[in-house]
Amino acid sequence: MSSTVTRIRLAVVTAAAGVLVLAGCSSSDSSGESSAASCEPAKGKVTLQYWNTVNGMDKVVDLWNKDHPGIQVESKNISNDQYGAIGNALKAGKAPDLAQVGYDQLPTLRSQDAFVDASACKSAAGTESKFVPWTWSQAGFGGEGVYALPQDTGPMAMYVRTDIFKKYDVPIPTTWDEYTTAAEKLHKADPKLTMTFFDPNNAEWFNGLLWQNNANMYSYSDDKWHVTVESDKSRQVAEYWQKLIDDKLVRTDLANGSTQMFAAYQNDQMATQLGAAWGYTGIRDNLPDQAGKWSIVPMPTWGAGGNSGDWGGSTVAFMKGGKHLYEAAEFNTWLNTDPEALALANEVGGLYPASTDGLKLPALAKGVPYYNNEKIFDVFAESSKKVDTDFGWGPTQKTVNLALQDAMAKAVAGDGKLTDALAAAQSSALKSMDDLAIPATAGK
Amino acid sequence: MTDIATRPTDAVSPPPRGRRRPRLDGGGPRAGTIVAFLTPFFLPFVLFYLVPVGYALWQSFRVVRRSGGQYGTSYTTFGGFEQYVEVFQNDEFWASIGRIGLFGIVQVPVMLFTALVMALLLDTHLLKLKGFFRTAAFMPYAVPGVIAAIMWSYLYSPQLSPVVDLLNGIGLKPDFLGPGAVLWSAANVSTWLWTGYNMLIMFSALQSIPQELYEAARIDGAGNWAIAWRIKVPIIAPSIVMTTVFSIIGTLQLYSEPAVLRQISSNISSTFTPNMLAYTVAVGNNYQQAAAISVVIAVITFVLSFGFMRLTSKRAGL
Numbered sequence: 001m002s003s004t005v006t007r008i009r010l011a012v013v014t015a016a017a018g019v020l021v022l023a024g025c026s027s028s029d030s031s032g033e034s035s036a037a038s039c040e041p042a043k044g045k046v047t048l049q050y051w052n053t054v055n056g057m058d059k060v061v062d063l064w065n066k067d068h069p070g071i072q073v074e075s076k077n078i079s080n081d082q083y084g085a086i087g088n089a090l091k092a093g094k095a096p097d098l099a100q101v102g103y104d105q106l107p108t109l110r111s112q113d114a115f116v117d118a119s120a121c122k123s124a125a126g127t128e129s130k131f132v133p134w135t136w137s138q139a140g141f142g143g144e145g146v147y148a149l150p151q152d153t154g155p156m157a158m159y160v161r162t163d164i165f166k167k168y169d170v171p172i173p174t175t176w177d178e179y180t181t182a183a184e185k186l187h188k189a190d191p192k193l194t195m196t197f198f199d200p201n202n203a204e205w206f207n208g209l210l211w212q213n214n215a216n217m218y219s220y221s222d223d224k225w226h227v228t229v230e231s232d233k234s235r236q237v238a239e240y241w242q243k244l245i246d247d248k249l250v251r252t253d254l255a256n257g258s259t260q261m262f263a264a265y266q267n268d269q270m271a272t273q274l275g276a277a278w279g280y281t282g283i284r285d286n287l288p289d290q291a292g293k294w295s296i297v298p299m300p301t302w303g304a305g306g307n308s309g310d311w312g313g314s315t316v317a318f319m320k321g322g323k324h325l326y327e328a329a330e331f332n333t334w335l336n337t338d339p340e341a342l343a344l345a346n347e348v349g350g351l352y353p354a355s356t357d358g359l360k361l362p363a364l365a366k367g368v369p370y371y372n373n374e375k376i377f378d379v380f381a382e383s384s385k386k387v388d389t390d391f392g393w394g395p396t397q398k399t400v401n402l403a404l405q406d407a408m409a410k411a412v413a414g415d416g417k418l419t420d421a422l423a424a425a426q427s428s429a430l431k432s433m434d435d436l437a438i439p440a441t442a443g444k
Numbered sequence: 445m446t447d448i449a450t451r452p453t454d455a456v457s458p459p460p461r462g463r464r465r466p467r468l469d470g471g472g473p474r475a476g477t478i479v480a481f482l483t484p485f486f487l488p489f490v491l492f493y494l495v496p497v498g499y500a501l502w503q504s505f506r507v508v509r510r511s512g513g514q515y516g517t518s519y520t521t522f523g524g525f526e527q528y529v530e531v532f533q534n535d536e537f538w539a540s541i542g543r544i545g546l547f548g549i550v551q552v553p554v555m556l557f558t559a560l561v562m563a564l565l566l567d568t569h570l571l572k573l574k575g576f577f578r579t580a581a582f583m584p585y586a587v588p589g590v591i592a593a594i595m596w597s598y599l600y601s602p603q604l605s606p607v608v609d610l611l612n613g614i615g616l617k618p619d620f621l622g623p624g625a626v627l628w629s630a631a632n633v634s635t636w637l638w639t640g641y642n643m644l645i646m647f648s649a650l651q652s653i654p655q656e657l658y659e660a661a662r663i664d665g666a667g668n669w670a671i672a673w674r675i676k677v678p679i680i681a682p683s684i685v686m687t688t689v690f691s692i693i694g695t696l697q698l699y700s701e702p703a704v705l706r707q708i709s710s711n712i713s714s715t716f717t718p719n720m721l722a723y724t725v726a727v728g729n730n731y732q733q734a735a736a737i738s739v740v741i742a743v744i745t746f747v748l749s750f751g752f753m754r755l756t757s758k759r760a761g762l
Contacts, residue, residue, distance in 0.1 A: 399728035
């Protein structure tokens with residue numbers, strides 16, 4: 001028995017190596033700039049693979065399948081390991097026709113040659129005017145080519161416990177300066193109460209705050225990426241939050257969306273949340289007792305009339321390996337611009353549409369009972385308009401995000417500052433790009 | 445294969461070698477039979493062991509190059525030891541090895557000592573309800589590691605844990621997920637998971653000791669203590685060595701416990717253990733570097749576990 005066990009154990013030793021093999025059955029690692037593929041309808045019935053992370057998306061797909069017997073779509077939920085699944089499928093040459101990809105991961109996948117350019121497909125290419133401009137420029141990498149269609153966005157706003165603000169007679173802040181003042185007052189009134197939490201393990205959220213401050217992290221010119229993750233703009237955001245953390249005005253021990261976080265809200269220990277449009281269901285569904293106590297207002301701004309930020313949101317990308325580009329474009333366009341599809345996606349998945357028609361959905365014009373029947377989507381629509389359209393992502397964003405998180409966690413634990421985390425993310429960006437032979441340099 | 449079976453040498457009767465079992469077919473060993481018996485082992489061995497190791501090695505000697513454009517055209521090429529040089533220069537890698545080393549030096553002895561004491565207790569006549577205790581102690585092993593870690597993460601969490609509430613109630617302010625404590629919280633999950641498993645291996649070894657030995661010892665005047673430490677423990681030393689080797693390997697493979705605790709504690713970085721580092725690098729599309737890290741981890745594991753085995757087998761004369 002023992003030798004069998006030993007052998008099994010020894011096999012486990014190389015588990016990491018094994019994962020790599022499964023991840024990379026295809027040894028043809030070469031990739032290239034994809035030129036626009038031809039877009040011809042197939043003869044006969046076609047079945048498309050569509051990978052996504054949205055619960056209930058299969059219902060939207062059913063809606064399509066019912067009316068389109070010739071183009072059937074199979075939906076697969078990959079929310080457990082979204083980019084792992086996509087990356088492995090690409091390596092194995094088994095990528096689906098369409099996959100949900102976050103805006104911030106588009107350049108990474110593009111540098112892995114993950115996409116096909118669908119600009120030859122009229123249905124896809126002709127949709128530019130139907131989308132919120134910044135979403136289109138992110139999905140198209142700011143240039144020509146249609147690699148993905150925007151699906152949903154995460155314009156940010158502030159979720160506010162109005163009852164708490166009322167109780168301590170503190171005005172709801174509209175600028176970051178006022179936010180600090182309010183945080184001080186609330187904490188003074190009740191030492192157990194903090195303004196919000198800073199989750200050091202959530203680079204995506206922090207990036208949303210950087211985005212708000214126009215802290216653009218990358219640009220491309222002279223055949224090089226220019227990395228400005230660490231800049232005056234980003235340092236301003238980092239220093240602001242460092243002060244809140246140092247003064248113990250925000251908590252740092254909670255992970256976004258965790259049971260622990262909701263428990264803290266349930267126990268009236270926090271007064272606001274800086275969240276995205278897609279987050280309204282999270283509060284509503286996890287804190288049912290607090291119906292009527294929450295409001296959604298614009299995020300505090302840097303000075304009067306400043307920008308808003310965006311956190312998350314996704315595209316549906318045309319993946320390399322799909323053999324039916326025409327049909328994929330038909331479905332993708334329907335999925336992200338058809339009012340009926342958008343309404344259902346919003347209803348079952350809470351998706352906040354990237355399409356301008358989608359923003360006019362009847363469901364989004366109504367008041368939401370949980371939030372005092374307020375028209376909360378008006379706030380998000382306004383926020384979406386104030387998102388910096390120039391902000392873009394790097395080709396090793398995942399690595400940079402992880403480095404940022406690791407260093408933010410250190411800072412929160414008292415080992416360094418958030419500005420050091422920006423420096424760590426900056427050098428991680430340069431190093432990871434160098435590792436993948438992507439020419440990059442620091443600064444503008 | 446058939447031509448091997450009908451080799452002319454097959455006709456030559458092999459030289460008699462001691463007692464031989466009678467053969468049903470009356471002929472010599474047939475290559476076909478040998479292949480049939482070995483295939484179930486060798487096929488998965490080659491497929492799931494040699495091929496992955498070979499592929500990882502091959503990947504680890506490659507580097508990515510790229511030509512032209514913002515997103516460029518990438519290809520891999522032979523890079524010699526470039527990836528390994530990078531592993532050895534990577535501070536994060538050595539930090540993770542150091543963390544794991546500290547973890548192992550504390551967790552492995554604590555776990556194995558507990559397992560040994562439990563096995564010895566189960567083996568005495570003093571304990572009633574043996575079957576129950578044996579099953580109860582082994583039970584955690586039946587819980588998948590990820591589930592165990594999730595379960596413990598609730599017990600550690602200051603927001604939800606009744607344990608933390610209780611300790612707060614008596615004036616203690618534990619922070620199981622703090623920067624200094626989180627490594628030991630992960631160690632505790634591992635210990636909880638694996639102590640029963642190790643105990644069972646030691647207990648099985650104890651069961652195979654003939655009762656006459658104890659009778660003889662008692663006649664010579666040995667008490668329970670003396671029997672336990674002077675007879676039982678030395679006899680089951682091979683099992684203890686084996687469980688230690690398993691534990692060393694397990695320590696170097698540590699992944700799921702810290703990865704789960706990471707969800708609720710920001711004090712576990714994405715490079716906390718060597719395996720987590722390899723995963724993080726792979727997620728960043730640097731498969732070649734991840735392969736090199738994996739190979740280095742495998743070599744360190746090999747050296748440590750076999751080193752320990754050689755060291756102890758010489759000492760114990762096993």
